[in-house]
Amino acid sequence: MSAKNLSFRDLQCLVAICDSGSISKAADACAISQPSLSERLKRIESQLGVELFERNKRSLLPSSTGEALAAKARELLVGVGAIDEVVAAAHKPLSGTLRVGVISTLGPYLMPYILPQLRKQYPELELIIHEDLTDALITELTGGSLDIVIAAAPLEVPGVREIGLFHEPFFLAVSKLHKFAGPHSTAAADLDGKDMVLLEDGHCLSDQALDICPAKRRTNKNRLHSMSLETLRHMVAAGAGYTLLPSLSVGNKPSLSKLISYKKLDGKRQYGRQIVLAHRSSFARKTDVHLFSQLIRDCLPDSVETILTSTRH
Amino acid sequence: MSAKNLSFRDLQCLVAICDSGSISKAADACAISQPSLSERLKRIESQLGVELFERNKRSLLPSSTGEALAAKARELLVGVGAIDEVVAAAHKPLSGTLRVGVISTLGPYLMPYILPQLRKQYPELELIIHEDLTDALITELTGGSLDIVIAAAPLEVPGVREIGLFHEPFFLAVSKLHKFAGPHSTAAADLDGKDMVLLEDGHCLSDQALDICPAKRRTNKNRLHSMSLETLRHMVAAGAGYTLLPSLSVGNKPSLSKLISYKKLDGKRQYGRQIVLAHRSSFARKTDVHLFSQLIRDCLPDSVETILTSTRH
DNA sequence: GTTTTCTATAGGATATCCCTATATGTTATA
DNA sequence: TATAACATATAGGGATATCCTATAGAAAAC
Known part of the structure; x- marks a missing residue:
């Protein structure tokens, strides 16, 4: 029979017997009764088919096999400690690895707010950040x-499951030479969609921008499309048109501020998008999820409105 | 609760589940039924207090803890293989370590006959040879x-327990200038003990030599004593007297053969000593003991008479 | 809609674990 | 030599674990 049927307790007992040279003392050390340990040893020996100790009337003498086995057992028990560490780490909040996906119109602007605090507060967390389109992220x-x-x-x-994090307003980003750049207010209804530049298909931001001017939804063919928000911004600065940019991406971009004017859209509605944190409903680390959510809310600038406890689904 | 209560089988199952991503398939791989594995996993998780897999209705997804734990488990299982090797080695004849003590008047002359064959026939045996006086050897x-x-x-x-190996005759070793060196035979009764040189106290050879001339047993004070058989031989060569040397030590010593004459003692008795192999009665490796005994007998030169099966005690 | 596939649960036989009490044999001490 | 002290082994019994078959329930494949 193989060693596969041994338990760590068996090894622990074996080492204890080897160390103390006595079943009684080892039983004490292992916190079981002497008869239990005596029988356990007998079972182990019969399972392995090897005599591990010579019974010389009063004294126990480890056989060479017993000695060799105890040495291996000692090594293995160190490894068991490592398992305990893994388990213990699982009980610590925000430790180990957390794999986070963020849409690319948010990630580069959100993460700088979060990472310093995260690293400071939870140094044992290894964060893996992945940027992609919403659909790809959901699939992953x-x-x-x-x-x-x-x-x-x-x-x-x-x-x-989705947990609301914050509401991120949209800003109309327009070249200072454009008619919308003037001091007068611009309403959503004014956006005719003709001069509007958008991200390529797949970015939810494009859909959301089009939603704001619904009448023009189907006239957005042949429009200019950009692959990244920064390219978009440069296109606007170059006079290619206007666009809607989420608040966090407007933050501190002084390099282009002479060329672009950012303004809120007029209207009763707060135009913008709702940012949520999503995880599998079955995901076990609920505590981590909530700690992470709360840390994000705590790190956000005033330009967005955090959502306290809203949860969907 | 700690990982100490896990068995290797638990780890094996855990790895199998992680590898196959399915309880049913893993159950097949582990040769148990699906419900058994399902319950085992549940037990492991409750013992560790950690959710190792997310149960998403139909699919099993290892959690980050589960993944980390499976990785550790894989390492540990390699170590378990090492235990199996130790056990397997214990079943192989004359493998592992064998600690052999030999009296110093025999070891240096016997071992050269044995070791080559031993190494050839049982290369996996690690022989530890220890030379000492009989009493010390028995204590060890x-x-x-x-x-x-x-x-x-x-x-x-x-x-x-003692197992007879062979009978080793004694030779009278005497300087060629001594009176005993002549062509006439010498009987045990002729040994007067006055010119006899012996090993220091503790060597059984001295007692045996004195036994041969019992009348002189108590007159052996003030005699010359030597610490090793080779010193003894040199003393004889230098004319300090005569001594009795066991057959194996006489073997091939051409360097002194011009100065020393070796001759058998006359008489009906075969003067010499009985060499036995001794081990604790409780010693488990009976097979090894007998293989070792037989190998010794097989390697001996014709100058000694091997004993076939004699066993004492 | 039916079948297949996968996990979870129920019930039950057997084995394991661990206890207390006790037998047996050895060593130390009077 | 008797007795106490100590160590291991055995017996008996209760709690628990293990593993099975049968079956339920839910999702996927056809």
Whole structure:
């Protein structure tokens, strides 16, 4: 029979017997009764088919096999300690690895607010950040290669829970030479969509921008499309048109501020997007999820409005 | 609760589940039924207090803790293989370590005959050879720091079994200038003990030599004593007297053969000593003991008479 | 809609674990 | 030599673990 049927306790007992040279003392050390240990040793020996100790009437003498086995056992028990460490780490908040996906129109602007505090407060957390489009992120989330996704609501994916983080207003970004750049206010209804530059398909931001001027939804063919928000910003600065930019991306971009004017859209509605944190409903680390959510809210600038406890799905 | 209560089987199952991503398939791989594995996993998780897998209705997804734990488990299972190797080695004849004690008047002359064959036939045997006086060897044998002792009979120690190996004749070693060196035969009765040189106290050879001339047993004070057989031989060569040397030590010593004459003692008795192999009666490796005994007998030169199966005690 | 596939649960037989009490043999001490 | 002290082994019994078959329930495949 193989050693596969041994338990760590067996090894522990074996080492204890070897160390103390006595079943009684080892039984004390292992916190079981002497008869129990005596029988356990007998069982181990019969399982392995090897005599581990010579019974010389009163004294126990480890055989050469017993000695060799105890040495291996000592090594293995160190490894068991490592398992305990893994388990212990699992009980510590925000430790180990957390794989987070963020949409690319948010990640580069959000993360700088979060990371310093995260590293300071939870140095044992290894954060893996992945930027992609919403759909890809959701696929990875449900597939298990991401633990958390930060994206714009609504996602409404079965088996995925969303926790509201904050509302990020949109700003109209327009070249200072454009007619919208003037001191007079601009309403959503004024956006005719003709001069509007957008991100390429797949970015939720484009859909959201088009939602704001719904009448023009189907006239957005042949428009200019950009791959990144920064390219978009440069296109606006170059006079290619106007666009809607999320608040966090407007933050501190002094380099282009002479060329671009940012203004809020007029109207009763607060134009913008709702950012949520999503995770599999079955994801075990609820505490980590909530600690992470709260840390994000705490680190945000005043330009966005944090959402306290809202949870969907 | 700690990982100490896990068994290797638990780890094996954990790894199997992680590898296959399915309880059913892992159950097949582990050769148990699916419900058994399902419950085992549940038990492990509750023991560790950690969710190792996310149960997403139909699919199993290892949590980050589960993944980390499986990685550790894989390492540990390699170590378990090492235990199996130790056990397997214990089943192989004459492998592992064998600690052999030999009396110093025999070891240097016997071992050269044995070691080549031993190394050839059992290359996996690590032989530890220890030379000392009989009493010290017996103490180490019963104390457990030696497995086997080769010495002159009788030992008759409780709990120690003796196996006859061979009879080693004594030769009278005498300077060619001495009166005994002549062509006429010398009888035991002729040994007056006055010119006899012996090893220091503790060597059984001295007692045996004195036994041969019993009348002189108590007149051996003030005699010359030597610490090693080779010193003894040189003393004889230098004309300090005569002595009795065991056959194996006479073997091939051409350097002194011009100065020393070796001759058998006359008489009906075969003067000499009985060499036995001794081990604790409780010593588990009976097979090894007999293989070792037989190998010694097989390697001996014709100058000694091997004993086939004699066993004492 | 039915079948297949996968996990979880229920019930039950057997084995394991660990206890107390006790037997047996050894060593130390009077 | 008797007695006490100590160590291991055995017996008996209760709690628990292990593993099975049968079956339920839910999702996926056809």
